[in-house]
Amino acid sequence: MNDKLRLIPSVELITQTDQFIEIFKNHPRALVLSILNVEIEQLRNRMLKGEFHDKTVEIIPLADSVKKELLICEKPSLNRVLNGTGVILHTNLGRAILAKNALAAMGMISAGYSNLEYDISNGMRGSRYDHCSLLLKELTGAQSALVLNNGASALVMALRSMAFGKEVLVSRGELVEIGGGFRIPEILECSGARLVEVGTTNRTRIEDYRKAAGSGKAGMILKVHRSNFNITGFTEEASLSSLVGLGRELGLPVVHDLGSGLLIDPGSLGLPPEPTPKESLSQGTDIVIFSGDKLLGGPQAGILVGSGEEWITGMRKDPLCRALRVDKMTLAGLEATLSLYRDPNVAMAEVPILRMLSASVGELTERASMLIAALAGASINVEVIDCCSVMGGGTFPGFELPSIGLSVEILGCSPDRLATKLRSLEVPTVGRVEKDLLLIDLRTILQDQDQQLIENLSSLCS
Ligand SMILES: *Cc1c(COP(=O)(O)O)cnc(C)c1O
16 A cells, blocks of 8 residues: 555544544435545545645545535535526426415325325225316316326327327427427327328418318317417418317317416406417317416416317326326315416416516516615615516517516626626526626516525625
């Protein structure tokens, strides 16, 4: 053995020092040892390179570096973040924020046993798929409903269960990528149905669908809501009612993938018109699909509602249903969220996404002034600035909502560096850099996070 390495005490000796005894009190033994071994390995390598001369390794700095490493290792990977981007349904930041009653229901149902698949009245096995069904039927006018993992899985389920091995007619203007590499043509392929492209990108008429169905192998007409982009100019699309008419005539089910699933009139939120699940069903669509965590403001889920019972009954029996099934937490959170929509005014007041959407510029300006006052002593330059929020989450493309933000500047610090600093705080704040300024849109910062924002911005100066 290289003589120099004798300058490193044995692991046994190290772990018996006061410093390490203290560390073991607060951290799992195996984790401490594995970190310690890495540290020792590094010390060895440095010694062999001759970085230390004749000094014995000291315990205190060694203990400090182990503690530092422990802090990094024990920090959860999933952390809360302040969203100052102004993107309301930010998929990368977790999409919808849940209402208080949804959080309470998820906590209560998960903390103990529940009647997830148990029929209380007769003491027999029940179905988890019954739980949100009644509410979904009530709110959308559907005859049947099924909740799965997310919108994508709901679409795969519909395609596989309703059109396996058959042709699915989709307008070329609707062969979209929804985000995260989720492309309608690929989803169609993987579900075992065959895509038949209909019409052109900008114009698709009902006659194009009729022609495409001529092969006799068609199994479904699929309408996909263009949720994340607009087609403008010389355009034409077949109306939902004409698709339903053609579907009836040819005996083909019509499925409408709506995406966002807003359950109240978009106009009442100042949003551009978009069909609600209820409207789509009332036009005779067989199955409507939407997400739980977009404008509905609930947990991640994919919801299928049907104007009849047959298709959903088939899906429930499909083996794929087991693979895509939702957890009790999702059902608890979704049921609580849905219950708020029984009174649209209650939904507007309680669903955080809807509240954010309807926050007025005046209200946001008031909060901005309060924040500026609280930051008055700090050596950062913070100003109130007009900005624009967007919906995000692949919904309402091109729609911009006037908003109020804080522009943050520190002398000698570029906006990009400032953004990096803000992201590296204990509760990271994500802003956006616009016109060479770091901007924090207050619309997507929850009111009860204002104090945290003040702390975060104050700590930037140091
Ligand atoms: C968002 C979206 C989906 C996918 O839903 P997820 O819940 O994100 O899986 C599918 N179709 C449309 C039209 C969408 O907008």
